[in-house]
Amino acid sequence: MSGPQRGPLRRLIRAFGFTLLILVLAGLAIPLVGLLPDDTGQGEALLARREPAAARPFFERAARGGSARAAWWLGRMQEEGLGTAPDAEKALALYQRAARMGNRDAQKRVADLLSAPRPGAPNSPTPDDLAQAAAWYMRAGQRDDNEARFQAGLCWQDGRGVPKNLEKALLWFTRAARRGHVQAMVQAAETHLALARDPLRQKNRADDLSRAHGWLVAAAQAGQAAAMFRLGELCRDGIWPDARPGDDLAWFSRAATAGDARAQYLLGQRHERGEGVDAFPLEAAAWYRMAADQGHVAAMMRLAEMYFDGQGVFRDRAEAIRLREAAGSADAAARAALCNLYAAGLPAARDYAAAAGWCRQAAGDGDARSRYLYGLLLERGLGTPRDELESAKWLAAAAGQGMPQAQYALALFYLGGRGVIRDAAQAFSLCRKAAEQGLPEAQTLLASMYDEELRSTRNYAQALRWYRRAAGAGDATAQFNLASMFGKGVGAPADPAQALEWFTRAAQAGDPRAAFNVGLLHLSGAAAPPDEVQALDWFLKAARAGDAKARLMAALMYQRGQGAAKNPREAFRLARMAAHQGVAQAQAMLGAAYFEGRTVSRNLPESYFWLCLATREPSTEFDVAQAARARAQVEKRLPPQQLAAIRERVAGFSPRPADPAREDDGLAAVQFLAAPSGPTLPGKTADREDSEVYGIF
16 A cells, blocks of 8 residues: 555544543543542531631532532531521522532422521522422432421422322322331321321221321320320220220320320310319319420410319419419410400409400400400500590401401490591491391391481381391390380381280390380280289389389289289388389379378378479379379478478489399388278278378379
């Protein structure tokens, strides 16, 4: 072969050989990288000696050389501020670098950081953050990170970064549980229970329940107190078909002994109430104490009550207050409970000064009832200076949260112009909102607005409708007003039978006016056949409740022998009560009784006093003219000086309200006759003038 031909071939052979050499050397370089010095170990050694500044260059050099662990250490140092200022975003970037290089710890830490709010990232975590976090948890879980598996299960369970899917959540929980992750055991059990409730999986229900039971028992055997408590709940609620009586108590006891505060509180309740065990307040207090010491708010509150009452513990008011304050300091619900206890609890527990403090805090927490109660305390000046403006503000806040009692109270404020500008339309609107939520007193007020303020045939029908609703809910005022409308035929045709029914209900609820009206209906026979015995019984009920007209009617019936045997003494006593309350006819009766001397000893000054009172004002209920003639007859028999004193006494008279403690004041001084008889004093005959007086009684 000639020279020129050999040259190109030689060059081709040399190029091929050079390329082959490069490939061989590159292949040899890959395993040799692992033999090169790795600075990660030196960095860790320096970090162990607490020299982060000296360690950082070694980690940086190792990370540049491809060490995923060194990159992870750099992220951790940046996050924790080791040798540098802490910076969450820079730490995240370093962790992500290590995660992409395959470091399992970094993958999980990236997921943790992306799942939570981060300083400097006000909108974190974003949906994209959550999606990335779920992906990194699953990548770390696939590389045997058990906690990452558990977190991946939570992502699928809660729909964080992935669509909610209980089957996939169960897969991850089960993988973690099989490697001994106790919380995953509990979550696997809860997921099986949730799937057992799915109507589309009823054919697998028995298997789901069995697996749930197995995982909870495994967690309990691993010492998980929460699993023991959950087993107790499921036994108690009859979820396990083969649960035996007492299994629930056994699991609760194990959980309580293992330190579960919920179980300790529940055992306290059972020992206090004697549920499944003998009632033993001392044991109840001991369990409550264990739970309270762990911060269980309900246990603190109940133990405080026991210290107040000396139940199961020595009475200790200071310890009770300390427990309540600790509960209130720790929990918003406890603050609301303390507000309610001190402001509206049993009378013995009320403390308006304490109520004002707790209600103010709970109102600030946003609790609607606490805002309402604080508004009432401010309006009434209980435990805090009275302030109607501030009261209206808090009532408005509670009303805005839809609380009907606050809406009703604020409506009253608008009606009266207290703390707000008077506004009948706003009052009507608020009252209607409360009424539509079923508050009986609001329904009654709304009905009265239709009845009294907006009078028309159409509005009377509305009034009747709202009175019916409130009356049906047991509001005595509404029952009375509804009965009155039926009695008068307003808003509906007159119906004495309906009137009697609703007056009776109101009377049974304690309304003396209603009891008086029931007596009238029984006496008149307007709603049923006349029944004097029933009538007298209802008049006496109303009389005992202080109704002046009922006392007069009962006095008349006893005097006439209606509904009972004649009883002049009881008639006098009842008439005397009514007379002191300002009933003119009763005053006339007393005047005649003191003149006649049939029931009590004759007393002309006292007779004149009561007759003067009876005739001060016109009346359609009795013959005032006759009483005036009787007064004139008595006046003739008294000297001028005595008449002047009596008239002065008359001028100073004012009716007094019913007061059970004073009803019979002065009655002991009244001289009742042993055997009342005849219209005159013994040995005397009635003259024409005296008969003017006798006819009144």
